[in-house]
Amino acid sequence: MTSSQGGAAADAGLDAGDGCVLEAQQLKKRFGGLVAVQDCSLSLRSHRVTGLIGPNGAGKSTVLDLLSGVERQDDGHVLLRGESIDRMSTHARARRGLIRTFQDPRVWPYLTTLENVLVVGDAKSGYSGWAAILRHRRATARQAANIQRAVDVLSAVELEHMRDRRARELSGGQARLLAFARLAMANPEVVLLDEPLAGVNPILADRLLELIRGMAERGAAVLLVEHNMEAIERVCDSVFVMSEGRVIGTGTWEELRQSEAVVEAYLGTGARV
Amino acid sequence: MTYAISVLTLGGITVILAMGLNVQYGWAGDLNLSYYAYVALGAYVCGVMMLPPPNASEGNFYVLGLHQSFFVGTIVAVAVCAVVGLVVGSIALRRVTGDYFAIVTLSVTLIFYTFSDQYAPLFNGPQGIYGVPHAFGGVLRFSYSGYNLFLLGLVAAVLVVVVFLFEVLYRSAFGRTLRAVRDDPISVSAFGISPYRRKLAAYVLGSAVGGLGGVLLLQYVSAFSPAGWSPLETFLLFSGIIVGGVGSVWGVLFGASVVLIGVPQAVLFIPAPAGAATFLPALQNCIIGLIILVFLYLRPRGLFPERSPVLGFDGALKWQSRPVRFVVGRVRTLLGEGAA
Numbered sequence: 192m193t194s195s196q197g198g199a200a201a202d203a204g205l206d207a208g209d210g211c212v213l214e215a216q217q218l219k220k221r222f223g224g225l226v227a228v229q230d231c232s233l234s235l236r237s238h239r240v241t242g243l244i245g246p247n248g249a250g251k252s253t254v255l256d257l258l259s260g261v262e263r264q265d266d267g268h269v270l271l272r273g274e275s276i277d278r279m280s281t282h283a284r285a286r287r288g289l290i291r292t293f294q295d296p297r298v299w300p301y302l303t304t305l306e307n308v309l310v311v312g313d314a315k316s317g318y319s320g321w322a323a324i325l326r327h328r329r330a331t332a333r334q335a336a337n338i339q340r341a342v343d344v345l346s347a348v349e350l351e352h353m354r355d356r357r358a359r360e361l362s363g364g365q366a367r368l369l370a371f372a373r374l375a376m377a378n379p380e381v382v383l384l385d386e387p388l389a390g391v392n393p394i395l396a397d398r399l400l401e402l403i404r405g406m407a408e409r410g411a412a413v414l415l416v417e418h419n420m421e422a423i424e425r426v427c428d429s430v431f432v433m434s435e436g437r438v439i440g441t442g443t444w445e446e447l448r449q450s451e452a453v454v455e456a457y458l459g460t461g462a463r464v
Numbered sequence: 465m466t467y468a469i470s471v472l473t474l475g476g477i478t479v480i481l482a483m484g485l486n487v488q489y490g491w492a493g494d495l496n497l498s499y500y501a502y503v504a505l506g507a508y509v510c511g512v513m514m515l516p517p518p519n520a521s522e523g524n525f526y527v528l529g530l531h532q533s534f535f536v537g538t539i540v541a542v543a544v545c546a547v548v549g550l551v552v553g554s555i556a557l558r559r560v561t562g563d564y565f566a567i568v569t570l571s572v573t574l575i576f577y578t579f580s581d582q583y584a585p586l587f588n589g590p591q592g593i594y595g596v597p598h599a600f601g602g603v604l605r606f607s608y609s610g611y612n613l614f615l616l617g618l619v620a621a622v623l624v625v626v627v628f629l630f631e632v633l634y635r636s637a638f639g640r641t642l643r644a645v646r647d648d649p650i651s652v653s654a655f656g657i658s659p660y661r662r663k664l665a666a667y668v669l670g671s672a673v674g675g676l677g678g679v680l681l682l683q684y685v686s687a688f689s690p691a692g693w694s695p696l697e698t699f700l701l702f703s704g705i706i707v708g709g710v711g712s713v714w715g716v717l718f719g720a721s722v723v724l725i726g727v728p729q730a731v732l733f734i735p736a737p738a739g740a741a742t743f744l745p746a747l748q749n750c751i752i753g754l755i756i757l758v759f760l761y762l763r764p765r766g767l768f769p770e771r772s773p774v775l776g777f778d779g780a781l782k783w784q785s786r787p788v789r790f791v792v793g794r795v796r797t798l799l800g801e802g803a804a
Binding site for chain 2: 259261280281282283285286290291292293297298299300301302303305306307309310311313314315322323324334335338339342354355357373377
């Protein structure tokens with residue numbers, strides 16, 4: 192099915208094993224006749240922001256779907272802390288600390304901003320339907336702690352003034368911030384970000400990049416799929432480049448700028464890099 | 465007086481039914497068309513638990529016939545509905561959502577309806593079950609009118625418990641998560657919550673409440689047969705939810721009362737043409753259908769949309785109605801955010 196040398200190609204520029212939290216080994220996915228992802232191997236390390244770039248249709252989002260379990264690969268493996276999570280659902284992976292975002296912020300529109308963050312806290316601290324009916328003291332205390340943390344998380348992204356508003360009343364930028372607040376509440380070990388800067392103004396983009404950097408500094412392994420090269424250059428420790436479903440290059444941004452194949456495939460010959 | 469008691473009893477039962485459906489449709493976002501099958505199942509099971517063994521010489525056939533008390537019958541009926549809900553839900557909710565889920569559940573209802581109608585050994589076929597003993601008849605020896613009053617009290621008590629329970633659940637993490645699942649199941653799963661499990665919990669809870677409503681309905685008519693219910697009655701319950709406010713406990717309490725008690729009573733004041741016995745029921749359904757359309761078009765979240773919490777000064781969540789929230793919001797603005 193798969194070969195153990197899968198990681199080898201991917202780890203150029205990274206030292207394998209040490210701090211590697213999430214590893215994809217030779218992933219393959221086809222949709223009917225279309226091969227979306229082929230022989231895709233990559234690894235993410237804690238305290239690092241790893242970029243994933245490539246032209247539209249290169250298979251970046253499919254890789255995210257495979258890593259997060261939204262889609263199942265036809266071949267290859269996904270390892271979380273060295274353990275196979277191939278057969279796990281999205282929510283089971285999330286429970287183990289692997290959380291992804293989507294291209295849209297996908298906030299829950301009829302919940303308030305605070306509730307949006309609270310739901311994530313509820314998911315972490317467990318189910319409390321019965322506890323609520325029985326007015327269990329520990330559950331009440333947990334709820335209070337959750338609320339306090341949710342408020343803190345919202346003020347960290349400067350959304351505190353919107354906390355009692357329904358999420359559908361938020362602007363596009365505020366919804367993005369709320370998506371980050373939910374991430375902060377989840378405090379995951381691995382974060383997969385799917386174009387978090389799409390349609391965001393430069394000032395907010397700066398703010399979001401700071402938040403991404405902050406997540407890595409607190410120990411998360413971050414995978415950033417992004418078209419904004421300036422952002423990639425600013426926050427990424429290393430970058431994978433995909434084209435036509437394959438990883439065609441990997442290394443630091445500086446190294447990739449020198450690679451002819453990468454420049455040709457993605458950046459274009461006249462690219463300003 | 466007797467008439468008023470009768471209307472209120474049936475109305476109360478209908479509101480309880482709407483409450484259960486609201487958990488599935490309003491909170492979990494599942495368009496469940498099988499709801500009335502659970503109502504019927506609850507009524508049938510409670511009936512065959514309470515009735516004596518069937519007398520074949522009179523042409524009666526049904527399963528069980530255990531001659532148990534109302535209390536035991538109710539518990540068994542609700543449990544059976546919950547278990548059937550668990551089985552059907554775990555099959556239907558695992559793979560399909562949205563319209564497809566609605567189609568699957570409609571099929572379940574039609575299968576159950578046909579089966580209960582055509583397969584006599586189960587619930588006595590088209591004749592149905594009848595002559596069901598009064599609830600607590602052995603202990604409390606009520607007169608006819610006294611019993612009706614007692615039944616109204618019982619329905620009111622159940623309604624109060626259901627409303628209280630659902631209000632607590634709505635405000636709890638359970639309700640919050642379910643509403644998030646309804647809004648976007650995929651992004652919920654990305655945060656470690658299984659949408660399937662939460663939807664299944666809502667489906668089972670709703671089915672159990674439907675069964676409980678069915679038990680009360682059985683006590684109200686003391687008989688239950690295929691002629692007395694139709695799979696389409698679920699749609700009438702939807703009207704109460706849509707008018708009151710999808711997801712809102714108090715909204716559904718109000719909406720179901722107005723539409724499902726008020727409209728049928730109001731229709732009775734319309735003079736029916738002589739000899740057309742089906743005119744008024746048909747007119748009633750037309751009016752309710754029209755109300756659903758008007759509300760979906762003009763006020764899709766209902767008269768009392770579901771409430772959302774505001775963080776209080778003491779760090780706890782407060783559940784305010786919109787007018788109160790408006791005033792509080794103005795005061796906060798006047799005092800400045802620092803005051804909050």
